[in-house]
Amino acid sequence: MGAGYIGLEMTEALHARGLRVTVVERLPQVLPTVDPELGALVSDELRAHNVDVRTDTTVQRITKSGDGLLVTGSRGLDLRTDVVLVVVGARPDTALAETAGVVLGVRGAIAVDRHMRTSVANVYAAGDCVHPYHRVLGTDTYLPLGTTAHKQGRIAGENALGGDREFTGSLGTQVLKVFDLVIARTGLREHEADGFTPATVATVADDHKRYYPGAHSIHIRVTGDTDTGRFLGAQLVGHLASAAHKRVDTFATALHHGMTVADLEDLDLSYTPPLGSPFDAVQMATQAWAREHGWFRSHRVDAGIPPQAALSQ
Numbered sequence: 001m002g003a004g005y006i007g008l009e010m011t012e013a014l015h016a017r018g019l020r021v022t023v024v025e026r027l028p029q030v031l032p033t034v035d036p037e038l039g040a041l042v043s044d045e046l047r048a049h050n051v052d053v054r055t056d057t058t059v060q061r062i063t064k065s066g067d068g069l070l071v072t073g074s075r076g077l078d079l080r081t082d083v084v085l086v087v088v089g090a091r092p093d094t095a096l097a098e099t100a101g102v103v104l105g106v107r108g109a110i111a112v113d114r115h116m117r118t119s120v121a122n123v124y125a126a127g128d129c130v131h132p133y134h135r136v137l138g139t140d141t142y143l144p145l146g147t148t149a150h151k152q153g154r155i156a157g158e159n160a161l162g163g164d165r166e167f168t169g170s171l172g173t174q175v176l177k178v179f180d181l182v183i184a185r186t187g188l189r190e191h192e193a194d195g196f197t198p199a200t201v202a203t204v205a206d207d208h209k210r211y212y213p214g215a216h217s218i219h220i221r222v223t224g225d226t227d228t229g230r231f232l233g234a235q236l237v238g239h240l241a242s243a244a245h246k247r248v249d250t251f252a253t254a255l256h257h258g259m260t261v262a263d264l265e266d267l268d269l270s271y272t273p274p275l276g277s278p279f280d281a282v283q284m285a286t287q288a289w290a291r292e293h294g295w296f297r298s299h300r301v302d303a304g305i306p307p308q309a310a311l312s313q
């Protein structure tokens, strides 16, 4: 039950142990943390490995049946199985903090400031139990990730010893491997970009020069603010060998520093034909966004000039 990243990682693990796996997801797509177009690629990958994928399907009942279990639900779900794995999301564990009178915040997580201070003097908190500050939104959010927990833990520890460090914010950068696919994202998707006028442009770029054997396509969706040209987020799906997991980090670095989408074109990224292109896949994707939305470097191209023509000047 549940086709989030842990459900999908467990699917691969169980498949590797020789088990037949059915993934049941209430929402219309697997991996709802990425756009449906990319979720569809993940479904294809699961099905290519004989995983039975049931989306738009809600488990309503699990009962004992002989030696196993009977799982029933919407859309005629009626499965006999040995094991049911319930992986339907994370919730902050705040019972102890509540007892201590600590104020809770977003999604019931412990409210902390950027020094990781709670509302109770001398009590610091970090990790999955707190709501991290989001660097692009400028507000608190709930993004339980190991990367965030590690950073916050150090900051809380240092400040508890008298230091003065601030958590600079999460971008929700994450990556996942499902069989031969890597799915990665950083920053905001359109529906998450409160306070912006977001638009997303999809690109399919080669991970390295096509004439050099072994090239793979990377599907990249770039989201930017059409009012300011500011880069807001990116989602990538590519083959395990396509270095999508490191390309998302280029996007994350740009996002951390508040770059515009068009400015990513100027980054001096590495190139050799077996590993990349003179303009990396990351830059091809941002160029496509800039072209479509008429942004050239830090200036919006005036209406009347075809964006393509302006970009080539």
Ligand SMILES: Cc1cc2nc3c(=O)[nH]c(=O)nc-3n(C[C@H](O)[C@H](O)[C@H](O)COP(=O)(O)OP(=O)(O)OC[C@H]3O[C@@H](n4cnc5c(N)ncnc54)[C@H](O)[C@@H]3O)c2cc1C
Pocket (backbone or CB within 6 Å): 006, 096, 126, 127, 128, 129, 144, 145, 146, 147, 148, 149, 175
């Ligand atoms: C299957 C899985 C895969 C994941 N993969 C990734 C990944 O690839 N990348 C990523 O960034 N994140 C990943 N995460 C998320 C990541 O593991 C968490 O964000 C991170 O572990 C949070 O760290 P934490 O210290 O806040 O909590 P935890 O790691 O959960 O540690 C909390 C510890 O506190 C202990 N504890 C709780 N209450 C008490 C108490 N009262 N007294 C004493 N001890 C107590 C718990 O037993 C636990 O050991 C994954 C999570 C899961 C479940």
